[in-house]
Amino acid sequence: MSKGGRTFFGHPWGLATLFSTEMWERFSWYGLRAILATFMAASPAHKGLGMSQETAQAVVGVYGALIYLVALPGGWIADRILGARRSVFWGGFVIMLGHISMAIPVTTSFFVWLGLLLIISGTGLLKPNISVMVGRLYNEDEDGRRDAGFSLFYLGINLGAFFAPLVVGWLAAGDRWHLGFSAAAVGMALGLLQYVWGGRNLRGIGERPGIRLTPPERRRFGRLAGLGAAVTAAALGPWAATGMLTIDRLALAITIVILIVPVAYFTYILMGSHSLTGEERGRMKAYVWLFVAASIFWMIYDLAPSKLLFFAADHTQLSLFGLPIQAATTQSFNPLFIMIFVPVFAALWVKLGVRVSTPQKFGFALVMVGLSFVVMALAASLATGGRVSVWWLVLVYLIQVFGELSLSPVGLSVTTKLAPEAFKGQMLGIWFIAVSVGDAVGGQTGRLSHYLSDPAYYLVLAIMAIVAGLALFLFTRKLRVLMAEHYHAAAMPPIR
Structure with missing residues (x-):
C-alpha cells in the first residue's frame, strides 16, 4: 500500500527496506556460489572437501536446482501459515544459520551439508515472499510506479551479486574458505538487522497469511509432512546403510525427481479430465516447448559457478587491467553486464514491440548461450598449451547476458499469458522449475568429461543450444498459432 510522507526515489519507503534486505541476501547467496565449487574440489591439504570437479559440479547443480524448487512450498507456507513478512524474516534467519554452519572451521563435512540444507530451506521461505511484499507496497495493479519499483528492487539483487564475489573471493583466497563463508553470514545478518529496523515501513504488508490453515488442515499438513519425511528416509536409508549412497548417486536421484515434476505436471494438465478450451490446450502445448527451451538455456547459463569457475581457476591468467584477481571475481562479470544492458534491452524490446515474438526471443537467447560455449570451446583449445x-x-559472460535479457524478463509474463485459467496461480511456480531442471541437468553434464575433452564438451552443449534456438525460429509461426499470440509480453527485469 502506498503511503504519504518521505519516499525512496518516489516509491514507498518500504521499498528501501526490501531493497536492502534482498541486496544483502543476494550478497550471501552469490558470495557462497562464487567459492562453493572450488571449495568442494580443493584437496583436504587445502582445507577443501577433496571431491572431483565432476562431483562438485553435480552438487552445485543440485544445490541451485533445489533453491528454485523449494520456492514453491515456501510460497505456500507464507500464504497458509506464516504470512509473507514473517516468512522473509525466518527465511533470512535460517540462511544466516546455514552460512554460520559452513563457516565452522572443522575437518568434518557434516557442517557443510547442514549449512547447505539450511540455506536451501531458508531461501525457499525468503526468496518468493520478498517479491510478493514489493508488489503489495502499491495500491493497485495499475499503479504506474510498480514496474519502476521492481526495477529498483532488481538493481539491489544485481548490486549484491556484483560485490559478493569480489569480497568473498578475496577473503577466501589462500584456502581461507571459512572466512568467505563467514562474510556471507555477516551479509545475511546485516540484511536481517536492516529488515527488522525498517519494519515500521512495512506495517500492513504481508503480516498475515492470505488463507490461514484451519486446525484440521494443520493436522493434515503435519501428517503429510511426516509421511514425506518417512518415505524419503525409507528410500535413502537402505542406500546409506549399505554404503551405496554416494554423493554422485544422491545428486543423480534428486535430478531424476526434479525432471519428473514438470513431466508429471504437464501430463496432468494436458491428459487429465480438465475442461480446457481448444485455445488453452494449444497454448499449453506451445508452453511446453518454451519450457524445454528455457531449461536448455539455464542448463548452460548456470554452469558459471562450477564448470566456468573451474576454467577460471585452472586455465585462466587471473589478471585484469594489470591487476591480479581471484577466480571468484569472474562471477562478478555477469551482474555487471546485466546492470549495464538492462536499460538497453528494455528500450530495444519496446521499440521492436510485437515485431519480435516470444519464440523468437527464446530462440535468440538459446543461440547466444550456444555461441558463448563456442567461445569457451575455442578458449579451452588454446588453454591446452597453457593459461589463456x-x-x-x-x-563469454557478455554474450550470455545478451541471451538472458532476451529470455528471463518475459518468462513470467508468457507463463501467465499461456496458462489455462484454472491453473494460473500454479503455473507461476512452473517457470522457476525450468531453472531447477536446467541447473540439475547442467550439474550432471559433468559426467561427459569422462568421455569428452573440454573443447568437445563445450562444443556439444553449444550445438545443442544453437540447434534448439534455430528450431524455435523455424517453428515460430506454428508456435504463435498455438499460443494465439496477439500480445506483447512485458519485459520486466530478470528475476534471479
Whole structure:
C-alpha cells in the first residue's frame, strides 16, 4: 500500500527496506556460489572437501536446482501459515544459520551439508515472499510506479551479486574458505538487522497469511509432512546403510525427481479430465516447448559457478587491467553486464514491440548461450598449451547476458499469458522449475568429461543450444498459432 510522507526515489519507503534486505541476501547467496565449487574440489591439504570437479559440479547443480524448487512450498507456507513478512524474516534467519554452519572451521563435512540444507530451506521461505511484499507496497495493479519499483528492487539483487564475489573471493583466497563463508553470514545478518529496523515501513504488508490453515488442515499438513519425511528416509536409508549412497548417486536421484515434476505436471494438465478450451490446450502445448527451451538455456547459463569457475581457476591468467584477481571475481562479470544492458534491452524490446515474438526471443537467447560455449570451446583449445587471457571469460559472460535479457524478463509474463485459467496461480511456480531442471541437468553434464575433452564438451552443449534456438525460429509461426499470440509480453527485469 502506498503511503504519504518521505519516499525512496518516489516509491514507498518500504521499498528501501526490501531493497536492502534482498541486496544483502543476494550478497550471501552469490558470495557462497562464487567459492562453493572450488571449495568442494580443493584437496583436504587445502582445507577443501577433496571431491572431483565432476562431483562438485553435480552438487552445485543440485544445490541451485533445489533453491528454485523449494520456492514453491515456501510460497505456500507464507500464504497458509506464516504470512509473507514473517516468512522473509525466518527465511533470512535460517540462511544466516546455514552460512554460520559452513563457516565452522572443522575437518568434518557434516557442517557443510547442514549449512547447505539450511540455506536451501531458508531461501525457499525468503526468496518468493520478498517479491510478493514489493508488489503489495502499491495500491493497485495499475499503479504506474510498480514496474519502476521492481526495477529498483532488481538493481539491489544485481548490486549484491556484483560485490559478493569480489569480497568473498578475496577473503577466501589462500584456502581461507571459512572466512568467505563467514562474510556471507555477516551479509545475511546485516540484511536481517536492516529488515527488522525498517519494519515500521512495512506495517500492513504481508503480516498475515492470505488463507490461514484451519486446525484440521494443520493436522493434515503435519501428517503429510511426516509421511514425506518417512518415505524419503525409507528410500535413502537402505542406500546409506549399505554404503551405496554416494554423493554422485544422491545428486543423480534428486535430478531424476526434479525432471519428473514438470513431466508429471504437464501430463496432468494436458491428459487429465480438465475442461480446457481448444485455445488453452494449444497454448499449453506451445508452453511446453518454451519450457524445454528455457531449461536448455539455464542448463548452460548456470554452469558459471562450477564448470566456468573451474576454467577460471585452472586455465585462466587471473589478471585484469594489470591487476591480479581471484577466480571468484569472474562471477562478478555477469551482474555487471546485466546492470549495464538492462536499460538497453528494455528500450530495444519496446521499440521492436510485437515485431519480435516470444519464440523468437527464446530462440535468440538459446543461440547466444550456444555461441558463448563456442567461445569457451575455442578458449579451452588454446588453454591446452597453457593459461589463456581472462578476456575470453569476459566475452563469454557478455554474450550470455545478451541471451538472458532476451529470455528471463518475459518468462513470467508468457507463463501467465499461456496458462489455462484454472491453473494460473500454479503455473507461476512452473517457470522457476525450468531453472531447477536446467541447473540439475547442467550439474550432471559433468559426467561427459569422462568421455569428452573440454573443447568437445563445450562444443556439444553449444550445438545443442544453437540447434534448439534455430528450431524455435523455424517453428515460430506454428508456435504463435498455438499460443494465439496477439500480445506483447512485458519485459520486466530478470528475476534471479
